[in-house]
Amino acid sequence: MTSYLIRNAKILGGAPQDLHLADGVIKEIGTGLAVEADIEIDATGMIVLPGLVDLHTHLREPGREDAETVLTGTQAAAMGGFTAVHAMANTTPVADTAGVVEQVWRLGQEAGYCDVQPVGAVTVGLGGKKLAELGAMHESAAGVRVFSDDGKCVDDAVLMRRALEYVKAFDGVVAQHAQEPRLTEGAQMNEGQVSGELGLGGWPAVAEESIIARDVLLSAHVGSRLHVCHVSTAGSVEIIRWAKGKGWDVTAEVTPHHLLLTDELVRSYDPVYKVNPPLRTAEDVQALRKALADGTIDAVATDHAPHPAEDKDCEWAVAAMGMVGLETALSVVQQTMVDTGLLNWEGVADRMSHRPARIGRLTGHGRPVSVGEPANLVLFDPAYRGAVNPDSFATRSRNTPYRGMDLPGRVHATFLRGRATVLAGELAERDGLV
Amino acid sequence: MKRHLVSAADLSRDDALLVLDTAEELAQLSGRAVKKLPTLRGRTVVNLFFEDSTRTKTSFEVAEKRLSADVINFSAKGSSVSKGESLKDTALTLQAMGADAVVIRHHASGAPARLAQSDWLHGSVINAGDGTHEHPTQALLDAFTMRRHLNPGSGKDLAGRRVTIVGDILHSRVARSNVHLLTTLGAQVTFVAPPTLLPIGIEQWPCEISYDLDSVLPKTDALMMLRVQRERMNAAFFPTEREYSRRYGLDGVRMAQLPEHAIVMHPGPMVRGMEITAEVADSPRCTVVEQVANGVSVRMAVLYLLLGGAVFADGPTEPARTDSVETAQ
Numbered sequence: 001m002t003s004y005l006i007r008n009a010k011i012l013g014g015a016p017q018d019l020h021l022a023d024g025v026i027k028e029i030g031t032g033l034a035v036e037a038d039i040e041i042d043a044t045g046m047i048v049l050p051g052l053v054d055l056h057t058h059l060r061e062p063g064r065e066d067a068e069t070v071l072t073g074t075q076a077a078a079m080g081g082f083t084a085v086h087a088m089a090n091t092t093p094v095a096d097t098a099g100v101v102e103q104v105w106r107l108g109q110e111a112g113y114c115d116v117q118p119v120g121a122v123t124v125g126l127g128g129k130k131l132a133e134l135g136a137m138h139e140s141a142a143g144v145r146v147f148s149d150d151g152k153c154v155d156d157a158v159l160m161r162r163a164l165e166y167v168k169a170f171d172g173v174v175a176q177h178a179q180e181p182r183l184t185e186g187a188q189m190n191e192g193q194v195s196g197e198l199g200l201g202g203w204p205a206v207a208e209e210s211i212i213a214r215d216v217l218l219s220a221h222v223g224s225r226l227h228v229c230h231v232s233t234a235g236s237v238e239i240i241r242w243a244k245g246k247g248w249d250v251t252a253e254v255t256p257h258h259l260l261l262t263d264e265l266v267r268s269y270d271p272v273y274k275v276n277p278p279l280r281t282a283e284d285v286q287a288l289r290k291a292l293a294d295g296t297i298d299a300v301a302t303d304h305a306p307h308p309a310e311d312k313d314c315e316w317a318v319a320a321m322g323m324v325g326l327e328t329a330l331s332v333v334q335q336t337m338v339d340t341g342l343l344n345w346e347g348v349a350d351r352m353s354h355r356p357a358r359i360g361r362l363t364g365h366g367r368p369v370s371v372g373e374p375a376n377l378v379l380f381d382p383a384y385r386g387a388v389n390p391d392s393f394a395t396r397s398r399n400t401p402y403r404g405m406d407l408p409g410r411v412h413a414t415f416l417r418g419r420a421t422v423l424a425g426e427l428a429e430r431d432g433l434v
Numbered sequence: 435m436k437r438h439l440v441s442a443a444d445l446s447r448d449d450a451l452l453v454l455d456t457a458e459e460l461a462q463l464s465g466r467a468v469k470k471l472p473t474l475r476g477r478t479v480v481n482l483f484f485e486d487s488t489r490t491k492t493s494f495e496v497a498e499k500r501l502s503a504d505v506i507n508f509s510a511k512g513s514s515v516s517k518g519e520s521l522k523d524t525a526l527t528l529q530a531m532g533a534d535a536v537v538i539r540h541h542a543s544g545a546p547a548r549l550a551q552s553d554w555l556h557g558s559v560i561n562a563g564d565g566t567h568e569h570p571t572q573a574l575l576d577a578f579t580m581r582r583h584l585n586p587g588s589g590k591d592l593a594g595r596r597v598t599i600v601g602d603i604l605h606s607r608v609a610r611s612n613v614h615l616l617t618t619l620g621a622q623v624t625f626v627a628p629p630t631l632l633p634i635g636i637e638q639w640p641c642e643i644s645y646d647l648d649s650v651l652p653k654t655d656a657l658m659m660l661r662v663q664r665e666r667m668n669a670a671f672f673p674t675e676r677e678y679s680r681r682y683g684l685d686g687v688r689m690a691q692l693p694e695h696a697i698v699m700h701p702g703p704m705v706r707g708m709e710i711t712a713e714v715a716d717s718p719r720c721t722v723v724e725q726v727a728n729g730v731s732v733r734m735a736v737l738y739l740l741l742g743g744a745v746f747a748d749g750p751t752e753p754a755r756t757d758s759v760e761t762a763q
Binding site for chain 1: 520521522540541543544545547548551564565566567568605607633634636638639
């Protein structure tokens with residue numbers, strides 16, 4: 001196995017040190033290390049973070065391999081500095097059985113670029129009527145602990161209660177896509193000033209907040225873990241802050257795009273900005289940044305949602321919802337959280353690695369950067385400045401809202417258990433991985 | 435003027451007055467036996483209709499034919515569009531056929547904006563109504579009609595005139611285009627509707643809001659009644675048709691509260707007995723039929739100005755064909 005010596009890297013933004021990686025672990029950390037390594041990397045000015053963990057991606061396989069496969073999705077993840085991603089259940093067939101989650105898990109293992117942790121559906125076929133075999137998915141090789149009907153809300157209060165209770169038996173968590181369905185019939189964008197002017201159906205904040213309010217109360221009532229997916233409004237933040245203040249076991253995530261973009265962009269009617277939950281207002285963006293900074297929101301999750309060109313190259317109403325995000329996530333977090341002084345690199349490691357790993361109960365990820373730990377690391381150059389060029393993406397899809405936008409920082413290298421999946425900003429050859 | 439007409443907000447005050455003044459000159463044609471101008475001879479205008487609309491489509495078609503354009507009607511029904519062809523491929527097809535202008539009606543808000551911003555099509559895009567977004571030529575014909583009654587004359591605007599628009603503002607593209615254009619022309623706009631039929635955020639629009647029609651009537655110079663579609667009934671926007679009609683419908687008693695000079699307008703099609711009684715619809719104060727005639731003049735002006743046609747003041751040079759559409763509503 002190739003060994004690496006990383007020179008002068010700032011671990012979590014600290015003083016420059018050398019790291020020696022060998023046999024899949026961090027062998028040594030210190031200044032002026034005098035060790036032999038196969039490859040030496042000059043990391044002057046670069047930051048070392050624990051490998052990033054994404055609680056929320058759509059890898060599209062099985063079913064929509066024209067948009068993404070587990071291979072291309074995990075390559076994109078590696079390029080973004082991720083060493084573990086959770087793959088949502090809305091595939092075809094739906095990941096609602098042990099068979100499908102095992103298939104996705106194995107595809108991730110075979111790809112080798114990033115650990116893939118399948119998320120199991122809460123209800124059969126995401127239908128919202130009947131619990132899927134949650135226990136069987138947990139006991140499978142995939143060892144599922146996170147369950148979600150993402151894309152759809154488990155809106156039936158009794159079913160949600162039962163799911164929350166049931167997964168306690170194996171320390172599971174229900175990740176809710178909070179969207180009251182009746183309030184969002186025909187919804188096309190955030191309901192507010194802009195939707196009124198554009199004549200597009202509104203997706204009101206209350207449709208998210210009312211479900212979150214109900215769910216935190218349910219979780220407290222039955223003493224279960226609740227995770228709230230892609231929080232998008234200032235009101236949601238207030239409810240989660242209140243629930244956490246009560247000591248309830250509630251966690252939440254925010255996407256990079258909700259930390260940066262607002263519904264003003266919809267004025268172009270360009271469906272690249274169509275996403276669910278929708279882009280909200282500048283006030284919401286500020287509230288989300290503040291909540292991520294103070295820990296009310298635990299994690300950044302990309303909601304990476306690849307779509308083929310034809311599903312975006314059309315009129316707004318018929319366009320698919322979602323954006324790719326794996327390869328730009330860390331840059332957006334640098335711009336919105338680090339460069340603004342809201343979060344230091346230690347904080348970034350916490351929100352993008354430690355806490356999401358803990359929520360997903362991933363034992364091998366989100367570990368401290370210290371000797372003896374598995375070498376799941378990302379080497380990030382925060383001084384880089386450049387325009388986003390989707391043509392260079394590893395993901396199979398190009399639906400990024402950041403095309404041509406100047407974003408700071410670039411992943412220089414990613415290590416998965418000591419193997420470089422990305423080196424010098426380039427994806428490693430697949431044969432070199434296995 | 436810009437190359438496209440997607441939103442009434444695209445029009446500056448000067449643009450808007452230019453359209454109205456041009457329409458006024460073109461309107462003189464309709465009184466002549468020969469109504470046709472050679473202005474757009476050899477230019478191709480496509481009417482791309484993804485939504486049924488006999489009235490607007492006919493109006494555009496008459497306008498195009500009076501300017502001697504080659505007119506192609508591309509209806510979504512019975513074409514490849516109904517077989518799943520994308521807007522992009524349809525646009526590329528029209529581009530390949532050499533369309534100089536595309537008049538588009540679409541059920542999706544923003545579809546004309548997409549066409550105008552894309553590189554799928556090089557001709558002018560004219561919005562003939564998109565979803566619940568805008569209908570700028572309707573606003574132009576409404577402003578044209580108001581100006582004739584309330585402040586006639588070339589170069590005149592609607593400064594200080596009070597326009598009240600009543601009905602389903604939430605779903606109305608006519609209301610959205612009118613609030614842009616009328617405020618550009620200096621008018622004061624008041625929307626009257628039950629709160630359920632007003633969009634969130636309307637407080638920020640450049641208009642007044644009222645839930646009470648009777649209190650607004652004496653302060654109104656032009657009253658525009660909007661149609662309330664029957665399907666809104668099932669979505670609890672208001673309890674019953676009769677209650678809506680009692681609170682927001684216009685009957686003879688209410689009409690009597692208007693100042694004597696005030697006009698009653700309706701973009702059509704009217705639902706008699708719902709938002710307007712037959713007594714009002716048939717009264718001399720009601721400009722509905724006049725609006726239809728003005729629609730042709732205004733659309734001629736828009737096509738003429740966007741396509742940069744030759745000087746039109748020379749008068750007709752070729753006989754008009756006796757198209758039956760000219761008598762359509």
